[in-house]
Amino acid sequence: MPPESRVDVLIVGAGPAGIMCANALAMAGTDVRIIDKRPIKVAAGQADGIQPRTIEVLQSYGLAERLIREGTRCTRVCAFYNPGRDGRIECTGRVPDVTAPTARYPFEITLHQGAIEAIFLDSMKEHGLQVERPRQPVEIQISEDVDELSSPSSYPVKVTVERLDAIDEESKTEIIHAKFVVGADGAHSWIRKALGIVMEGEQTDYIWGVLDTVPETNFPDIRNRTVIHSENGSCMVIPREGDTVRLYIQLSDKDVVDPLTGRVDKNKMSPQKLLSVSKKIFQPYNWPTRKGSSGGQSTSSGSVLHLVIPSRDRVFIAGDACHTHSPKAGQGMNASMNDTHNLAWKLSQVLRGWTSPSLLKTYEHERRKYAQDLINFDKEFASLFSGKPRTAENEDGVSHEEFLRAFQTFGGFTSGTGVHYLPSAIVDPKHQQCAEKLVIGQRMLPQIFVRAADIRPMELQDLLPSDVRFKVLLFPGYLTKARVGELGLLAEELSKPSSFLKKYSHDGNVSTVFDIITIAAGSKEDINYLHVPQFFRPHWTKVLLDDTDVTGSKGGHGYERFGIDPKQITLVVVRTGWICGDHRSLDRHWRLGQLFRFILAPSRWSGFLISWWCMVDDRSAQGYLVRSCRKV
Amino acid sequence: MPPESRVDVLIVGAGPAGIMCANALAMAGTDVRIIDKRPIKVAAGQADGIQPRTIEVLQSYGLAERLIREGTRCTRVCAFYNPGRDGRIECTGRVPDVTAPTARYPFEITLHQGAIEAIFLDSMKEHGLQVERPRQPVEIQISEDVDELSSPSSYPVKVTVERLDAIDEESKTEIIHAKFVVGADGAHSWIRKALGIVMEGEQTDYIWGVLDTVPETNFPDIRNRTVIHSENGSCMVIPREGDTVRLYIQLSDKDVVDPLTGRVDKNKMSPQKLLSVSKKIFQPYNWPTRKGSSGGQSTSSGSVLHLVIPSRDRVFIAGDACHTHSPKAGQGMNASMNDTHNLAWKLSQVLRGWTSPSLLKTYEHERRKYAQDLINFDKEFASLFSGKPRTAENEDGVSHEEFLRAFQTFGGFTSGTGVHYLPSAIVDPKHQQCAEKLVIGQRMLPQIFVRAADIRPMELQDLLPSDVRFKVLLFPGYLTKARVGELGLLAEELSKPSSFLKKYSHDGNVSTVFDIITIAAGSKEDINYLHVPQFFRPHWTKVLLDDTDVTGSKGGHGYERFGIDPKQITLVVVRTGWICGDHRSLDRHWRLGQLFRFILAPSRWSGFLISWWCMVDDRSAQGYLVRSCRKV
Known part of the structure; x- marks a missing residue:
């Protein structure tokens, strides 16, 4: 009998999708294993550009610094050459690519795949996880027992794994029982085929x-x-x-x-x-x-090859296993990594019992839309790119202007900063007006604030690491005496056991699940951060100020840039959307609680299946959804 | 008989001065050993602030990134508290410290000494050097033989070193013959005492x-x-x-x-x-x-305790061994590190045979002046700081305004960015007008340019690493057709065997000793960096452009900021001052060659003693001297 073992998450494939998933889960302390059939990691391999938004994502795991150091920056200048009068190429223009004006990193990074993977593998190692290789799955079975499928403590997926370097029959096979399996095993995905998932595409x-x-x-x-x-x-x-x-x-x-x-x-x-x-x-x-x-x-x-593939409740497909496309827009590795970046925190939340398992359905919902957008873009871009240039003889050819227009139109998409999950049951732009420029369905904007206690400039994104927690950003406006009084009342309310912050913290400690950050309006010359109630200031580093740093060159105008009115109190939640009330509106807690009830399980794992529609309010990919409101 | 060995440089003491010296020499590939009497490195120890200029220096060795990551930033805001009417303290003002407006890093870093030392020890290890401990010198002898002292291949300093953890008499003692010895063994320096150097001070x-x-x-x-x-x-x-x-x-x-x-x-x-x-x-x-x-x-x-101590031709004293002062201005570690930062590249140059040994005399000349400035500052600052505050009862006390004025006056000095070696035989401000705002005798200003080939923003300081070479910055102005022609002629001249660049390169390869960087005026939309003659463009990364990056937020106005006229061709040399001629002036090469003849030995080691006055033209501490001219 082969040995049997259990694991919460089994990842098959250690390419970009697999290692992003494995690293995120390892950092979250989730029980995870990852196998790959290749005996050693890719030494060099095909390179892909790492797009601006993907760099932001890597930064949220603390990995961008090394990537930037080791890679080459493409500063998003684009030069265009077309045929001149003599038929030979000449420069038609050199255009700064300004289609991603909100990018924190206004460049792409090119680096060979081996070096990029090494960054993840080293980080995984620091968190006690290594790729097991060469191993491949040879059989997969998902239980059909309804009780088993709905139980949080069950391991309903049975995967038989073979060691390709086994020296005898005895050590060759292992049976792994998993709560979840992620198939990140590439374009020729064994998992996908084993589950009989049909490709769509052309x-x-x-x-x-x-x-x-x-x-x-x-x-x-x-x-x-x-x-x-x-x-x-x-x-x-x-x-x-x-x-x-x-x-x-x-x-x-x-x-x-x-x-x-x-x-x-x-x-x-x-x-x-x-x-x-x-x-x-x-x-x-x-x-x-x-x-x-x-x-x-x-x-x-x-x-x-274009394909989009649905995932299953206990087995998910990610990366090239569910969509491939042409390499020219440099999206391949980015698409794969962002797939599992989207999936990993949801798995951790569910496995911790913080969230209903139906949260996982949003993975497919979000990434299928993205993959479809990507394929549409790819098709149009490839056709323009491959078309004959317009010349005197060929008036039907692609003109420079035509290409440039397409290039700029798609810039937000290719950079990743414009990726936008459209309104749906879980993207409700009803309260968009409370922070008009934080577009609901997009990633949180980078913005420099100064830390109120020591006037150190801080990039807001650095305070929103991918650590599974919900980030609650309080924008209290100016800390006038009256406002400080109002904040005191709000803190009192939210400290009650009935408050959503307390109710959904499980262990009674708000900071386990929620990371509260206060961003005040005001000036560094006279701010006293100690005026913020302790509840909204769990540590002195958690109070920011919307002002410039001491050199006057960094920070400031954050309220304006986010479209937030400093005369109001505004709450913005990153990683999950919700509606929060103005502190003066009586029903605010009801609404806050109402929404969090759907998102968070009030006690550990309240049952596996909560229907789709009531889970709809969480759909952010590590910062992809921001929603706030006041005066509801 | 105890074993005997030879080494080019023996460093005694692994505190801040010792490890800065050891790391710089190890990175330069110099034959070096470092001993310390403590059995293990400092675990925590007294912290000092690392001042803005010292961070720049660490960056020139590639060490600032880790320092900044591990340390705490003091953002150079300073708050002042004085007695109020009731005699209890109240805030008199909160002042951004704007006394170091040119600082690349507008903050200090505080970090405990153990962590700072670890950064150096790890870097040394990467370059194959470790501190030998616990070992201490028990005897030192300097040869009095004139021939030996003047020979570059001799080892005239004999140091007897004892292993404090030796298990038997046999392995206890070692005799080390060194070309040079650096005494960085602290305020109670054994080396200093053994040489009978007298303290001055109070x-x-x-x-x-x-x-x-x-x-x-x-x-x-x-x-x-x-x-x-x-x-x-x-x-x-x-x-x-x-x-x-x-x-x-x-x-x-x-x-x-x-x-x-x-x-x-x-x-x-x-x-x-x-x-x-x-x-x-x-x-x-x-x-x-x-x-x-x-x-x-x-x-x-x-x-x-205030003291300033002269060094000797073959033995140098650095750090606390030659000056101590009060800790309040946070200069201690900075002064020590900058001592040996100044010394190390000179030792490497001399040991490589690039430079006359009399270059080493500039170490004492420069650092004695700095130590004296530091002590004067310390005395005045300590007295203001310790004085009773001015109140209604005590009208002779120190007023807030008085203290603030002193604080701001000394800001450039305490930050290190204003450290200025005054005119002397080796600091000749005659041609200051050619780059008016690059003050001769100060460190090279940080400035962002874009790389012409890929419009990537680059901090100029990052192109001036502490790698022992002279940095030759060519400012050709706008690359008009006429100017490109002139540059071609200049390149032709400088490529001749008689040119100083060729003559002093020893192996005929200019880039061994000189690092040439071209910084053109112009716009990123139409620059063609290939128009710069190959001679001034040894690699595509070596051509910069004085324009903003694609976001428009970084770079630009460098010529203006340096006070350089883009209508002229200007040469600036960092790490050594010199006079360069306008390319049209007939005697430019004579002058260039004249000066370099004094600085660089045209063949390996042209004799130990060149008199002081003719060596006077080099005095930069890794970028502390910048001099340029045209139309001489």
Whole structure:
């Protein structure tokens, strides 16, 4: 009999989706294991750009600093080249990419996949988790017992796992009973196939080659993200680590398709072939790679497969296992990581018994919408990108203006800062007017405030780490004597056992589940942070001030930027949306309590199935939902 | 016979001065050993503030990031408290400390000494160097043989070192023959005494206690640097790591002086005693420490000893071994580190044979002046700080305005950004007008430029690491067609074997000794960095542009800020001052060469003694001297 074991969460696959999930769960102290069939981690691998919003997400786990240090910044300048009168390319414009004006990090990071994964693996190790490899699942069974499925303490998923490096039959197989399984096992996902999940999607016809090279060239935008539409095909330049540059090169059927089979023949995409195609595209610029032509390193087919896959109540699919798309917009790794960033905190909340398990349904709801948006974007972008340029002879071609417009329209989406979950049962923009510029359904805006006790500038996002807790931001306005009195009354109310903060804290300690931060209006010359009632000031670091720092160069205008009226008291909750009342409105606690009743289980695990509609009020992906109101 | 060995540099003492020296030498690949008599490193120890300029210095070794992460920022707000009408203290003002407007890091870092030292020890380890301990010198002899002293390959200093943990006589003693010895062995320096160096100085009468505590108080400025003048004595508040606060508390003779001996009795300075004194000072604010009164951790005598000590040609004294002073301005660790930061690169240059050994004489010249300034400052500041406050009854007391004026006057000095080596044989401000705002004798200003190839914002200081090389900054102005032509001619000239850049590179490779960086005027929309001649563009990362980044929020106005005319070609050299000619002036190379001839040995080690006056042109402490000119 093979050995049997139990674990709360079993993750299959240690690619970007898998390690983001594993690290988040390990940091949350959740019981988790992760297996991968590859004997060692990717040494280099395909690189992807890490987009501005994904950097913010990594920062919420404390991982952005290393990423930024090790990677190359693409400063979101984009240069465009199109055919000139002589048919050879010339610069049509160099445009600062201002389509993500709210980005905390106004750049992308390019870094090879091995280095990015190392950041996560090191962090996991610090939290006591390592990838078990080479192991792969060979059988998966989900219990059909309704009682078992609805019990929080049951392990209804049975996965048989094989060690690929086992030296004897005895140690080869292990049976793992899991509460939840995450299938992050890539585009050819075994989990997906084993569950018989059907793909939806289509394949596009564009074929792309990828070439990493150290160029020696007189092309002046070789260190900028550059889009070239030439009469010899299209090309995108992405600067990478050190002196390396990545090129996405459009290929024609005759370049790579085997005329006998009609299929792409990967053997035809040698580095030399790609180099020779790119040389034609770059004319009139010279294009020798440094030290001859040894630059070509990797190629990949650009065939595109689009699919969106539903997950199941106990088994979730994430990353490439549920959607693939073309690499040119640099979304691949970002989409995968943000899938499990969305999923992991929900799993932790449910496993801690803080939240009803139906919260997990929001994972599919949110990420399916995103994947669909991504695929739509990809389709349109790929078509514009691959289209012939507009020239005197070809008036139907893609003009520079047309491409630029699309590029800028999609900028918010590609940067990740504009990702927006639309109104639904769990995104209720009813009270949007209370903080007009904190768009409900989007991520929390970065903003520098100063810490009231020591006037140190602090980025608000750094106070909203991915630590599973709900963040309650109190904006009390100016700390006038009258306002301080009102805050005292509010604190008194919220300290009562009947208050939602107390009721849903389980252990009676508010800070276990809720992180309260107070952001006052006022000036650093005369603020006294001790005037904020202790209840809203659990530690001296938790009181911020909407003013500039001592150099006058950082911070200030936060209320204005968020659209919050300093004459009111406003509550904003990050990571879960809710409605809060003005402190003077009698029914505020009823409403607050009402909403939290749906989100949080008042006692540990109140039963597995709460129907979909009453769970609808939580849908934020670690800061993706912000909702506030007053005067309800 | 005890074993004998040789080393280029032997450092005695692993305090702040010793480890700064050891790390700098290890990073430069210099043959170095460091010994310390303590069996283990300081676990916690007295903290000092790391001042803004010292953070810049640490950054030049790549160490500031960790320091900032681990330490506490004091954001250079200063609050002042003085007696009110009722005799109890009240806030007189809260003043942003704007006396260091050019600081790259507009804050101090407080962190306990053990943690600061760990940053250096880890870096040393990465470069293959560890402190040997517990070991102490017992005998030192300097050869009196003139030939030996003047030979670069000789080891004229013989140090007998004892292992304090030796288990037998045989392994107890080692004889180390060194080219140079650095005595960084503290206020009671054995090296200093062994060489019979006489102290100059005086002792002041102010007695201070130091208390580290975790307070629970309603004093609103407990997390700010605060100066309190009360009728019960003076006190300075320095926020530290976590919730800890350090208090410097003025004590009266009756508090601590033993009436029998007339000496300070350290036993009288218990934490309880200090707490009780501070309670009186803080009235009317309450002052219980958290969890009772367990906060008191350490005390120290504030007796102040002032001394300045000359070093010798082969043996140098640094840090507390050559100057001590009162702790209140937080200069101690900064002064020590900047001593050996000044010394280490000179040692490396001389040992590499790049520079004449007489360069080392500038160490004493520069640091003696600084130590004298520090002591003068300390004396005046201590007297104002310890003086009774001015009140209705005591009109001779120190007024708030008087103290504030002194505080602000000395701000540039205490921050380190204003440290200024005055005109002398080696500081020649003759050509100051070529870059009016880069003050000759001060450190290089921080300034953000964008990298021309990829419009990434770069802090100029980050391109000037402490890597022993001379930094040659070329400011070519706008890259017009005419200017590009002129640059071509200049590059041609400087590429000739007779050019100083070639002549002093020893191996013919300019970049071994000189790091060339080009900073053009122009706009990111139309710059083509490839127009800069290859000679001034050894790598694509070496061309900067004086423009804002893509967000428009960083960079720009560098020429204006430095006082450089973009219509001219200007050369600025950091780490060594020199005169460079406008490219059109015929005698520029003569002058350039003339000056470098004095600084750099054209062949390896041209003889030990070059007289003082002809070496005078190098005196920068890793960026402390900047000089440029045109039209000479």
